[in-house]
Amino acid sequence: MPIIINLDIMLAKRKMRSNELAExxxxxxxxxxxxxxxxxxxxxxSTLEAICEILDCQPGDIIExxxxxx
Amino acid sequence: MxxxxxxxxxxDFFWFFSLIGAIGILIFSTFYLFVSDIDIPIKIxxxxxxxxxxxxxxxxxxxxxxxxxxxxxxxxxxxxxxHFQKREIFNPDVIKYFNLIGKIIIISSLIxxxxxxxxxxxxxxxxxxxxxxxxxxSFLISISLGLFFxxxxxxxxxAKNMKEENELTI
Numbered sequence: 001m002p003i004i005i006n007l008d009i010m011l012a013k014r015k016m017r018s019n020e021l022a023e024x025x026x027x028x029x030x031x032x033x034x035x036x037x038x039x040x041x042x043x044x045x046s047t048l049e050a051i052c053e054i055l056d057c058q059p060g061d062i063i064e065x066x067x068x069x070x
Numbered sequence: 071m072x073x074x075x076x077x078x079x080x081x082d083f084f085w086f087f088s089l090i091g092a093i094g095i096l097i098f099s100t101f102y103l104f105v106s107d108i109d110i111p112i113k114i115x116x117x118x119x120x121x122x123x124x125x126x127x128x129x130x131x132x133x134x135x136x137x138x139x140x141x142x143x144x145x146x147x148x149x150x151x152x153h154f155q156k157r158e159i160f161n162p163d164v165i166k167y168f169n170l171i172g173k174i175i176i177i178s179s180l181i182x183x184x185x186x187x188x189x190x191x192x193x194x195x196x197x198x199x200x201x202x203x204x205x206x207x208s209f210l211i212s213i214s215l216g217l218f219f220x221x222x223x224x225x226x227x228x229a230k231n232m233k234e235e236n237e238l239t240i
Contacts, residue, residue: 041238
């Protein structure tokens with residue numbers, strides 16, 4: 001999929017661990033792992049809002065579009 | 071889910087006795103077609119057939135194949151019901167089995183009706199087309215039933231994708 005999730009980079013920048021973020025967001029670490037690894041098929045606005053609020057960033061910092069090469 | 075248990079019990083009962091019948095028919099037909107010299111008339115789909123020539127033998131073999139295919143589709147249906155009992159509704163096997171059941175019903179229906187048509191043409195020297203009304207034993211109903219199973223398979227495939235998408239929405 002050409003949509004890349006840069007959650008790892010933002011977590012590293014904020015020096016925060018995945019389980020801390022999951023705990024603050026109120027989701028399971030398994031679900032956060034699905035999001036981080038790019039296995040997720042969709043993301044809710046409420047989830048995006050929570051990530052942006054906790055990591056103090058913009059949606060564009062987490063989600064990136066990279067054109068697929070044929 | 072009492073209906074599911076009843077369905078499983080009915081299918082198991084039918085499967086068990088059909089299997090015994092199929093084994094008996096296989097043994098008898100092998101003896102009747104290839105070993106024995108006695109010409110006992112057999113009634114297949116309302117027609118008296120004696121296996122003394124090739125077209126008669128072919129129609130008997132085709133009917134045995136049709137019966138075995140039907141039995142295999144019942145076996146697959148039992149497998150589907152077992153998946154349903156385990157609450158594995160959108161299992162890939164269920165989708166595969168539904169599609170296969172549909173194909174088997176269509177193929178067996180075609181084999182049965184085509185051989186009957188060829189037999190009529192060769193032995194009775196006439197072609198007849200009958201459209202049964204108010205019966206489940208009709209060619210068109212069999213084809214429709216086969217297609218219905220294939221459509222069910224497609225629906226289950228769509229539902230499986232929707233379920234996956236729903237589960238992978240964070």
